[in-house]
Amino acid sequence: MKFLKYTVPVFFASFLALFCGCHEEETLTNLQKEVAILEMRADSLYQEIDQLKKTPSDVVLISDTVCEGEGPYAVMERMKISKKEMATILTTLQDSVDMGVRKVGERFYAVVDSAANAARAEHSVRVFRWQENAIRVHLAVWMDSGFVYKRVEKPFVRKQSVYEGVLEKGGTLDGMLFKSGIPPRMRGVVSGVLQCKIAFQSAQPGDKFRVLLEDTFNKDSVWVSGKVIYAEFDGRVVGHHEAFLYDDGDPKSSFNAHYTENGEALIFNGLRYPLDKIQIGSRFGKRLHPILGEYRLHAGVDYRASMGSPVYAVADGVVTVSGYDDASGNKIAIKHSDGFVSYYMHLSQRGVNVGTRVAARQLIGKVGSTGRSTGPHLHFGFKNPQGQWIDPLTKTMIATPKLAGDRLTKLQGQVKDIRKQIELTLQSPAVKANDTTDVMVHVRALN
Numbered sequence: 287m288k289f290l291k292y293t294v295p296v297f298f299a300s301f302l303a304l305f306c307g308c309h310e311e312e313t314l315t316n317l318q319k320e321v322a323i324l325e326m327r328a329d330s331l332y333q334e335i336d337q338l339k340k341t342p343s344d345v346v347l348i349s350d351t352v353c354e355g356e357g358p359y360a361v362m363e364r365m366k367i368s369k370k371e372m373a374t375i376l377t378t379l380q381d382s383v384d385m386g387v388r389k390v391g392e393r394f395y396a397v398v399d400s401a402a403n404a405a406r407a408e409h410s411v412r413v414f415r416w417q418e419n420a421i422r423v424h425l426a427v428w429m430d431s432g433f434v435y436k437r438v439e440k441p442f443v444r445k446q447s448v449y450e451g452v453l454e455k456g457g458t459l460d461g462m463l464f465k466s467g468i469p470p471r472m473r474g475v476v477s478g479v480l481q482c483k484i485a486f487q488s489a490q491p492g493d494k495f496r497v498l499l500e501d502t503f504n505k506d507s508v509w510v511s512g513k514v515i516y517a518e519f520d521g522r523v524v525g526h527h528e529a530f531l532y533d534d535g536d537p538k539s540s541f542n543a544h545y546t547e548n549g550e551a552l553i554f555n556g557l558r559y560p561l562d563k564i565q566i567g568s569r570f571g572k573r574l575h576p577i578l579g580e581y582r583l584h585a586g587v588d589y590r591a592s593m594g595s596p597v598y599a600v601a602d603g604v605v606t607v608s609g610y611d612d613a614s615g616n617k618i619a620i621k622h623s624d625g626f627v628s629y630y631m632h633l634s635q636r637g638v639n640v641g642t643r644v645a646a647r648q649l650i651g652k653v654g655s656t657g658r659s660t661g662p663h664l665h666f667g668f669k670n671p672q673g674q675w676i677d678p679l680t681k682t683m684i685a686t687p688k689l690a691g692d693r694l695t696k697l698q699g700q701v702k703d704i705r706k707q708i709e710l711t712l713q714s715p716a717v718k719a720n721d722t723t724d725v726m727v728h729v730r731a732l733n
Contacts, residue, residue, distance in 0.1 A: 631657065
C-alpha cells in the first residue's frame, strides 16, 4: 500500500514529461495540478483504510423476513430483539410510517452488538432498517438520547400516462380497462374510482372513458407507486362524469381523495374521518402492548396526532359514554342508527355529554394522552350491533361529502392544472400499451 502511495505520483510525473514534451509547459502544469489532487485523494483514502483497520468489529448484521399473517412484532421477536427495544423502535418509526401491515417476504435488518450476542439471548440494537419500497428506506438509529428516526430517499422519476377506451358489446368494465392497456396493479384502483359515480349495469356499447395515471419509478425503472389523477366516463345513458384527485398539501390529510369539479366527494354514504390528518400508528389486531409488554388484541386503530387536535364524530348518533377510566383515559362512545358504536379514547378534552345528539363531523373532543398511553394519539374503535370489536379500517370513510371555502378554491385550481396535464400528455408521442392489444397510450416523463 505504501509502495503504491509514493510510486503512483512519480509514474504520472514521468509519463507527463514524455507525453507533453518541453514545449507544452502550460499543459504540463495543469496535469501536474491534477496529479496533486489525485495524490491528496489517495492520502485521504489510505487514512480511511487505516482507520477502518483500527475499528473493532463489535457489531453484526442480522435479518429476518415477514411470513404469512405476521406483523413486525413476530419478525423482531425472531430476531431476538428485546420487547423493550422492540416497542421503542416501532414507536420511533410509527411517527413517520405505518408499520402495521407488512407483505410476505419483506425483510427487516438490524445492526446489533456482537458482545451482547454472546452475553445474553437478546440483542442490543444500534440500527434498525426497513425498506418500504425501491426508493424509500426507514431507519431507527440509536443515539445517546435514544432511537432517532431517519429516512433515506433514492433517486426516482415520475411518468404520466393517458389511457382511453371504448366499451364493446358484451364487454365488462374490467375487460375494457384491460384492453386499454392499464397495468394490472392500477386496474382495481381505476375501477373503484369509476364505480363511485357510474352504474355500469346501465353502461352501453360505445361509451368511452379516459384516465390519467401518474407512476413513480426508481432509477432502475422499478415501479414504486401509482395514483389516478383523473378519470372520465362519457355514456349515452349514464351521462358524462369526471373525477379529480385533490391534493390538500399534506400527504396525511384525510381530504386527499377524488372529487367532482364542484367539490363533491365520490363516496357519499361513507363515514367521516375522526381527524383532519390520518397517520396510523398501530392497527387493529394482536400486538405487543407498548406499556404492559404482553401480546393482546388491539381493538381499534391508533391515529398519531398532536396534542389538542380536533376530534370529530364519524356519523350522526347519540353519545352513550362520556367519562374517564385508567386504561382509556377520557373517552367518548357514540351509537349510530345502524347499531354500530364508535369509540374515541385518550382524549385531552371531552366536549359532549351522555345523551347528546351529534352530527357527522361535529367536534366532540381533542386529542390527548390520558389513561394508559405512550404519547398523544387517538384510539378509534368500532363495535358492531352484537357488541364485538371490528377493524375500523374495514368501514369506508371520507373527510367530508363536499369541499367548501379555501379547499374548494384550491381544488378548482388543481382541476385547471390537471386538464393542462392531460393536454400536454396527449401531445407526447404515443406508445403501444402492451403486446396483447393494439391500443396506443400517451406517456409523458416528468422532471
